[in-house]
Amino acid sequence: MKKMKVIGIITLLTIFTASITNAQSNEYKLDMNSGRLIVQEVNEVEFVGHTGSGVIINVIIKRRGENHETSERAKGLKLINGLGLEDNTGIGLSADKKGEGTTLTQISRNGDNEYVIQVPKGVTVVYEHSSPHGDDVTFKNITGEIEVTTNHSGVVLDNVTGPMSINTVHGDVEGNMGTVNQSNPISIVSSHGDIDLGIPSGTKANFRISTGWGEIYSDLDLKVDRDEGSMKQYGANKVVGKLNGGGVSFDVKSSHGSIYLRKK
Amino acid sequence: MKELMIDYLDGNLTGELKDFVTKHIEKDGRWKHEFGKLKELSTLMDNSIELTPDPSLRAEFEKMLAEEIAVASTKPAAKTIHWSSPKMWMQIAASVAILVVGVLVGNKFNADSQQQELTALRLEMEATKQLILSSLGNQSASSRIGAVNASYQMNAMDDDIVNALINTMNTDGNANVRLAAVDALTEFADEENVRKALISALATQDKAVVQIALINLMVRLKEERAIQPMQQIIQDENSIEVVKDEANYGVFKLS
Numbered sequence: 019m020k021k022m023k024v025i026g027i028i029t030l031l032t033i034f035t036a037s038i039t040n041a042q043s044n045e046y047k048l049d050m051n052s053g054r055l056i057v058q059e060v061n062e063v064e065f066v067g068h069t070g071s072g073v074i075i076n077v078i079i080k081r082r083g084e085n086h087e088t089s090e091r092a093k094g095l096k097l098i099n100g101l102g103l104e105d106n107t108g109i110g111l112s113a114d115k116k117g118e119g120t121t122l123t124q125i126s127r128n129g130d131n132e133y134v135i136q137v138p139k140g141v142t143v144v145y146e147h148s149s150p151h152g153d154d155v156t157f158k159n160i161t162g163e164i165e166v167t168t169n170h171s172g173v174v175l176d177n178v179t180g181p182m183s184i185n186t187v188h189g190d191v192e193g194n195m196g197t198v199n200q201s202n203p204i205s206i207v208s209s210h211g212d213i214d215l216g217i218p219s220g221t222k223a224n225f226r227i228s229t230g231w232g233e234i235y236s237d238l239d240l241k242v243d244r245d246e247g248s249m250k251q252y253g254a255n256k257v258v259g260k261l262n263g264g265g266v267s268f269d270v271k272s273s274h275g276s277i278y279l280r281k282k
Numbered sequence: 283m284k285e286l287m288i289d290y291l292d293g294n295l296t297g298e299l300k301d302f303v304t305k306h307i308e309k310d311g312r313w314k315h316e317f318g319k320l321k322e323l324s325t326l327m328d329n330s331i332e333l334t335p336d337p338s339l340r341a342e343f344e345k346m347l348a349e350e351i352a353v354a355s356t357k358p359a360a361k362t363i364h365w366s367s368p369k370m371w372m373q374i375a376a377s378v379a380i381l382v383v384g385v386l387v388g389n390k391f392n393a394d395s396q397q398q399e400l401t402a403l404r405l406e407m408e409a410t411k412q413l414i415l416s417s418l419g420n421q422s423a424s425s426r427i428g429a430v431n432a433s434y435q436m437n438a439m440d441d442d443i444v445n446a447l448i449n450t451m452n453t454d455g456n457a458n459v460r461l462a463a464v465d466a467l468t469e470f471a472d473e474e475n476v477r478k479a480l481i482s483a484l485a486t487q488d489k490a491v492v493q494i495a496l497i498n499l500m501v502r503l504k505e506e507r508a509i510q511p512m513q514q515i516i517q518d519e520n521s522i523e524v525v526k527d528e529a530n531y532g533v534f535k536l537s
Contacts, residue, residue, distance in 0.1 A: 054421075118421065142422065165423050167457060169490070181424030183458035185491045187524060201364040202424035203431060205458040209494045209524070226465075230498045267365075267431050271461070273494050273528075 048073040052140040054119030067159040180204040203267035212275040216282040222265030228256040232276035365428030423456040430462040485511035
């Protein structure tokens with residue numbers, strides 16, 4: 019009798035837990051080790067570099083305010099959106115393989131599925147986001163090239179090497195660089211956001227830091243280049259300097275925000 | 283006009299369109315002039331740099347050059363160019379050296395050392411310039427920024443580079459690359475044609491980050507002629523709010 023009771027309670031607990039979280043984990047893989055991975059309008063995503071091969075996308079599907087009845091109603095139907103895209107991956111994304119690479123687009127505009135996308139070394143990650151519904155996009159341990167364009171979403175960098183081109187209108191850009199890649203420039207631009215970066219102490223770079231109306235704070239050992247002839251200063255707050263003798267071109271610009279560069 | 287002429291040059295036009303362009307090039311002074319410039323640029327970009335070395339050396343030199351071109355053209359277009367790598371600059375130096383040796387030996391009996399120095403410098407600039415122009419089409423945004431930055435190293439900004447930078451500022455797919463072009467052009471903002479290009483870019487830009495930066499630049503340059511495109515932005519219903527705000531601020535500061 020007691021055993022039955024215990025089994026009964028465990029079963030009830032399992033059903034109970036499953037129904038409140040209402041969450042499932044799913045995976046989708048792309049056999050891609052080079053070229054461009056273009057990810058558009060995905061509201062919650064973290065990109066993680068991995069040493070394996072291929073692009074692996076894991077998702078925690080969250081359907082806001084949805085109860086068991088609604089997901090029953092949606093059974094057999096496909097999620098669609100105004101761009102004519104449909105979920106052909108089973109994880110709320112539309113995948114489109116074109117010449118230069120693969121484009122992944124989130125179907126649901128307000129959706130907050132959480133995606134973790136693992137990328138191999140040779141893939142260039144391109145992230146584009148325009149609505150106010152996105153959360154900060156994170157890049158962790160990425161050694162390939164990164165291109166980011168967002169409107170409102172902030173950008174978090176964790177041990178990335180560049181090359182990178184990041185531009186955001188309202189978002190902040192913060193985090194830490196890893197060993198900076200010397201092959202091609204790094205450019206980080208925000209119109210209204212702040213930029214706060216940790217730079218490893220041995221980094222070799224030619225910094226060009228400028229803000230329109232903000233301030234520039236740094237504890238880096240920058241050798242500031244004050245040659246008036248070469249860089250015209252038209253009233254902007256501008257610092258041009260070399261770190262550790264100079265190296266790759268590293269541009270950090272904000273029109274209205276401030277810039278913080280920290281020695282790591 | 284330019285696109286038609288480029289297609290015409292490439293032999294891509296047929297029938298009525300081809301006749302149309304041919305007629306205009308012959309009759310219209312402006313078309314003739316534009317076509318002439320385009321043809322010149324196209325010849326330059328087809329890699330035949332005009333030199334007058336001793337004729338007996340020309341055959342040998344042309345063989346070496348053909349080999350260099352063959353090696354360079356086997357590289358796939360999608361390859362990223364590493365602007366910071368010493369190897370890249372070594373390759374430029376090597377090709378320049380081959381050209382320079384050909385010229386110098388050819389000029390042996392007309393030894394004018396200053397002339398030789400000037401020629402060597404010109405050849406180096408030409409080689410760098412060609413590399414920049416072709417790299418502006420590279421697929422990697424970072425590579426394109428590298429190409430824009432390399433233009434700072436040109437001792438004298440020439441028209442082709444300025445035009446390429448203006449084109450990049452207005453049409454590049456990536457806002458960071460456009461901004462790098464704006465920065466490079468700002469160095470020459472005192473030149474009227476560059477100034478005009480910066481002002482007109484203000485009205486035609488569609489990337490908010492670039493528009494905001496341009497408005498701020500105009501305010502710093504105290505350029506009153508920018509008021510008009512800024513007002514255009516303010517009155518346009520389709521303008522993004524944050525850009526409108528910036529334009530309002532710009533008009534206020536410049537008035």
